[in-house]
Amino acid sequence: MAKWGMVIDLDKCTGCQACTTACSMENNTLPGESWQDVLFYHEGEYPSAQMKWLPRPCMQCENPSCVHVCPTRATYKDPDAGGIVFVDWNKCIGCKYCMIACPYGVRFYADEKPLIEPDIREAYPSDNGQLWSPPYQNPEEDWQRGIGIQPPGVVSKCTFCYHKVKHAPEGVVDLDEDNPEVKEYVPACVRTCAPKARYFGDLDNPESQVNLLIGDRHGVRLKDHTGNRPQVYYLGAGASVPAFTPADREHDA
Amino acid sequence: MNISMKDMQTRTQANVLQGPLGWGLLVAAGVVLLASLAFALIQLMTSGHTSFNTSSTLPWGQPIATYLYFALASSGLGLIASLPLVFGFKQYYPVAKRCIFLAFIVLISGMAVLALELGNVFRMLWAIPLNLQVQSAMFWMGVFYALDLLFLLWKFSKLQGGEWDSKTAKQVGIASFIGVLLASGNLALIFGMMSMRPFWFDALLPIYFYFTGVTSGVAALVFFTYLAHGFQRERMPPALQALLTGALPKLFAALIGGTLLFIAVRAITGLYSNNPEINLVWTGYLFASPLYNASLLLGLVLPFVVMLSASLRNRAGVQVLVACLVFLGLFAERFYFVVGGQVVPLFHGTWQPGLISYTPSATEWSLTFVGISLCFVLYLLGEKFLNLGDMPRHMAEAPAGAQANTA
Numbered sequence: 001m002a003k004w005g006m007v008i009d010l011d012k013c014t015g016c017q018a019c020t021t022a023c024s025m026e027n028n029t030l031p032g033e034s035w036q037d038v039l040f041y042h043e044g045e046y047p048s049a050q051m052k053w054l055p056r057p058c059m060q061c062e063n064p065s066c067v068h069v070c071p072t073r074a075t076y077k078d079p080d081a082g083g084i085v086f087v088d089w090n091k092c093i094g095c096k097y098c099m100i101a102c103p104y105g106v107r108f109y110a111d112e113k114p115l116i117e118p119d120i121r122e123a124y125p126s127d128n129g130q131l132w133s134p135p136y137q138n139p140e141e142d143w144q145r146g147i148g149i150q151p152p153g154v155v156s157k158c159t160f161c162y163h164k165v166k167h168a169p170e171g172v173v174d175l176d177e178d179n180p181e182v183k184e185y186v187p188a189c190v191r192t193c194a195p196k197a198r199y200f201g202d203l204d205n206p207e208s209q210v211n212l213l214i215g216d217r218h219g220v221r222l223k224d225h226t227g228n229r230p231q232v233y234y235l236g237a238g239a240s241v242p243a244f245t246p247a248d249r250e251h252d253a
Numbered sequence: 254m255n256i257s258m259k260d261m262q263t264r265t266q267a268n269v270l271q272g273p274l275g276w277g278l279l280v281a282a283g284v285v286l287l288a289s290l291a292f293a294l295i296q297l298m299t300s301g302h303t304s305f306n307t308s309s310t311l312p313w314g315q316p317i318a319t320y321l322y323f324a325l326a327s328s329g330l331g332l333i334a335s336l337p338l339v340f341g342f343k344q345y346y347p348v349a350k351r352c353i354f355l356a357f358i359v360l361i362s363g364m365a366v367l368a369l370e371l372g373n374v375f376r377m378l379w380a381i382p383l384n385l386q387v388q389s390a391m392f393w394m395g396v397f398y399a400l401d402l403l404f405l406l407w408k409f410s411k412l413q414g415g416e417w418d419s420k421t422a423k424q425v426g427i428a429s430f431i432g433v434l435l436a437s438g439n440l441a442l443i444f445g446m447m448s449m450r451p452f453w454f455d456a457l458l459p460i461y462f463y464f465t466g467v468t469s470g471v472a473a474l475v476f477f478t479y480l481a482h483g484f485q486r487e488r489m490p491p492a493l494q495a496l497l498t499g500a501l502p503k504l505f506a507a508l509i510g511g512t513l514l515f516i517a518v519r520a521i522t523g524l525y526s527n528n529p530e531i532n533l534v535w536t537g538y539l540f541a542s543p544l545y546n547a548s549l550l551l552g553l554v555l556p557f558v559v560m561l562s563a564s565l566r567n568r569a570g571v572q573v574l575v576a577c578l579v580f581l582g583l584f585a586e587r588f589y590f591v592v593g594g595q596v597v598p599l600f601h602g603t604w605q606p607g608l609i610s611y612t613p614s615a616t617e618w619s620l621t622f623v624g625i626s627l628c629f630v631l632y633l634l635g636e637k638f639l640n641l642g643d644m645p646r647h648m649a650e651a652p653a654g655a656q657a658n659t660a
Contacts, residue, residue, distance in 0.1 A: 033309070039600060056600060065449065071391035072380035091380045094302075094372015096312035097391050103449035105599035108309045111302040111372065119303070152301050153372025226449050244529045244597050246537060246607045 002173070004082035004160055004231065005203035006190070007210045007219060008055055011236030012197035015040065015053035019189035019198070023057075026161060026188035028137055028149050032115030033108040035158035036189045055197075057189060058106040058158035059222065059230030060085050066098035066107065075155070078145075082202075083231060084160050087146035092154035099155060103226040111152045138163070160200075161187035173208045174201040203231060269483040270636035279637075282629035289622035293369055296616040302372065304616035308609075311595045315613035316370035316620045318588040321440070322469065323363025323624055324398065325462055325587070328437035329470020330356035331405065331429060332463070338408070338417075338426040344500050346648050347493040350412045351481075351641040352474055356433075357405040358631035359473065360398065366624040390443045397436035404429035417645045437462050444594065451530040452523070453594040461515050465583060468508040472579040475505065479573050481636050486569045492648045498567045505572075506560035509579060513553050516586070530597045537608055538589075538596050545589050552582015 015038050023029065023036035036057040043050045064085050066075050074091035075098050078084055087098075087107075099107045110131055114120070121132040130149040140163035141148035147163050150156045168175055168185035176199070177183045177191040190198040201208035210233070213219060219233035269275065296304040307314040334352035337345040368374045377395075386392050408429050411422040438459035444450070445458030455461070478497070482488040486497060523535040539545045556575040560566040566575075596608045613621075635641050643649075 054600075068388045069391065071384075071386055071389045071395065072377070073384040073386045074380065091376070091384065092373065093377045093380055095377075095391060096372075097389075097443070099309065099312040100450065100595070101447060103599065105310065109302070109307075109312055109372070110309075112308050113303050113306065223449070244533070246533065 001080055002082045002202035003204040004060070004084060004165060005201065005210050006057065006060075006160070006187075006232045007199040007213045007235060008232065009197045009199075009213070009217075009235040010054070012195045013038075013053065013055055013193075013236075014195050014197075015055075016194060018192045018194055019055055019057075022188040022192035023158070026138060027147075027159075028134055029108075029156070030110050030115075030120060030132070033110045033156065035106070035108070035156070054234075055189075056104065056106065057232060058085065058160075059104050059228065059232045060158075060160060062229035062231060063227055065101040065103065065226065065228055069097045069101040071095065071097070081145070081162055082160070082165065084162055084165075085157070086144070086159060086162070087155050087157055089143040089146055089150055089154045089156075094153040094155065096155065103223045103228060104230075107155050107157045109155055110150060140164075161189075164188070165200075172202075173205045174199070174210070176200075176209065268481045268636060268642055269488065270481050270633060274483065275633055275637050279630065279633040282626050282633060285622060286626035286630050289619045289626060293616055293619040293623055296619070297369065300616075304614055306612055306614040306617065308611075310598060311592070311609045311611050313591055313595065314611060315588060315617040316366055318584075318591040319621045319624050320363045320367040320370070321591060322584050322587040323359050323366065323628070324440055325437055325466035326469040326473050327356045327360035327363065327466075328401075328433045328440075328463070329466035329468065330359065330474060331401070331433035331470075332467050333470055333474060334408075335426060335430040335433070338422070339430045342500070343648070344492075344496050346417070347490065347496055347642070347644045348474055348478060348501075349417075350409070350643050351478060352470075353405055353409045353412065354635045354639065354641050355473055355477060355632065356470075357402065357409060358635065359628055360402060360405070361631065362624045362628040364398070365627055366620050369620050369623065390439055390446060393439045394436070394443060397432065397439050401429070401432040401436040404432045412643065413639065434463070437466050444590075447594070449599070450594045451526075451528050452534045452597075453590075455519075461519070464508070464515055465512050465586065468505075468512045468579060469583045471501070471505050471508055472576040472583070475501070475572050475576040476580065477632060479569065479576075481642065484569065484573060490642065490644070490649060492644060493642070497569075497572065502560065502566040502572060505575070506557065506566055509553060509557040509560060509575075512583070513557055516549070516553070533597055533608065534593045538593055542589070545585065548582050548585030548589075552578050552585060556582070 017038050020034060020037045024034065027035060029035055036055070038053050038055045041052045041054070043052060060083060062083065064077055067077050067085065072091045072093055074088045074093070076086060076088065078086055094109065096109055099109060124132050124134045126133050129151050131152050132149065137149060142163065145159060145162060146156055147159055164185050164187060165175065168182055172182055175182050175186045175190070177186045183191065187200055190200045199210050199213060201210040203210060205211065213235060214233050217235045219235055221230045221233055270278070305314060330352045333345065334349050334356065336342040337349045371377060381392060381395050404425060408422070408425045411419070411425055416422040441459040441462035444453040445455050448454050478493070486494055489497070520535055523531045526532050556578045559571060560575060565571050592611055596611070598609055
């Protein structure tokens with residue numbers, strides 16, 4: 001079985017948020033429940049300040065701290081699904097400990113105050129145990145893997161679009177949107193990336209495009225000191241996250 | 254046989270809560286419990302967790318802090334009860350039974366609050382035992398606190414049967430002591446093992462939790478003991494009076510001082526650290542909050558200063574006031590501890606330019622009141638029907654002077 005990994009080239013990424021939009025449409029996520037979003041930072045002071053951005057999906061860690069802390073094994077890493085980390089919505093008790101333990105802040109408890117008003121959950125109330133039921137819904141649903149629209153009281157997260165990836169023919173090394181044979185199986189954020197800043201493939205195959213890029217261009221993983229060993233790698237300048245500084249303190253510095 | 258059974262029976266120690274005052278307070282606490290529970294349940298059923306002010310960036314709010322407060326106060330009470338029952342500090346016998354009962358009901362109240370905070374509480378009953386995720390500290394929290402409850406109940410039943418010093422009572426007492434240490438130490442590790450939350454990440458957090466837990470436990474014990482006697486020490490049995498003018502206030506003073514010391518070393522290392530996830534929590538959140546500073550000064554520093562004076566710390570009114578202040582001060586410590594670990598955004602540059610703000614919602618406050626009022630209801634029932642002021646016969650019957658000398 002492949003070990004699915006993603007490479008994000010920050011030298012190519014334009015911060016256009018097409019990935020964010022594609023993800024939310026593919027997975028029917030609520031406003032604010034961004035399984036994939038682009039975070040913007042600025043570093044330095046005028047006139048030498050730099051604008052930076054960082055696209056951020058779930059890192060599908062090799063050694064995921066969210067899995068270790070979950071008291072019910074609702075969140076688990078599935079080696080038979082390419083090492084993707086899932087949340088079983090039938091087992092999740094909503095203790096939110098995995099959200100505390102995730103160093104990347106990529107888990108969501110969607111049953112919370114709405115980011116925008118009116119609350120879209122009230123505009124499209126649930127009719128089948130889901131948190132809400134929008135008029136268009138991805139027909140793919142697998143609550144054991146946290147795919148579909150979640151019920152209330154559980155944690156949700158990016159699944160690397162496993163409902164697409166799982167249909168890829170056995171033995172495929174690269175899921176490249178330029179390859180007509182496999183483009184339907186490519187995760188939504190990768191397929192929609194206009195500047196082709198994202199690559200998706202098998203980290204266990206040394207010939208895969210993702211491995212070649214990581215090797216040739218010194219791919220890095222975020223917050224490696226936590227030991228989570230993400231299966232998402234970043235390339236290019238700015239492949240790091242600056243230390244947090246509150247906005248009002250930057251002027252004091 | 255008849256004689257030995259008679260010896261085993263507990264004798265009623267009259268106190269004011271067994272009379273009309275007890276009924277009055279019980280009705281009042283029951284009304285608050287029903288009102289807060291009804292409000293919380295209506296909110297949870299109609300709005301769900303949207304009625305909380307927590308978010309995916311700050312998932313644990315006041316209900317978790319409330320649970321933490323209650324769970325640790327319970328452990329503290331359990332540890333105080335082990336002073337006479339495990340370690341032979343005999344002057345603490347007059348409060349042992351009340352301590353164990355309080356430890357039990359405080360924990361039940363905390364668990365009730367936690368249950369109302371979870372997304373799927375009933376699922377927990379099968380999902381935790383069936384999946385045996387032994388790597389999770391939260392799994393062990395369930396195991397250890399369940400054992401803790403069991404041993405507390407068992408120990409209480411021994412005392413209720415008049416067994417203060419039997420071999421089984423000792424063994425249950427030791428088991429309970431170990432259970433308390435495991436439960437509260439493990440609860441500390443739920444936070445302390447989170448290296449991605451540097452404000453919490455601390456190998457010595459179990460020690461901090463034991464210490465502060467005992468401080469909140471003593472505060473609860475002092476308050477409820479005085480409440481049982483109408484806040485008048487002269488109504489208490491001589492052995493209890495001796496304890497409240499002897500060993501207990503000294504212990505209370507030392508515990509408050511130790512708690513302050515723990516907070517001070519955490520603050521000093523936190524302020525010295527360059528890590529914004531520790532440093533900024535102290536400078537930008539804790540010490541920037543007038544409420545935190547007030548709770549620290551009025552809830553811990555002032556009580557410590559007052560309790561340093563031997564004449565002041567032996568006054569009944571001062572002890573009750575200090576107990577109330579410490580209750581509020583440590584509740585604030587728990588709140589700021591839980592929230593403080595989360596206020597620095599993990600990854601939210603643009604969307605979160607400042608520290609994450611959080612103020613508990615009405616529903617979250619109602620859960621806190623559910624915990625407090627449930628505790629009062631159960632305690633008043635206990636005073637009424639379970640003779641919580643009981644102590645070994647030789648101690649109850651000793652003259653006042655003799656008690657003072659042993660204290």
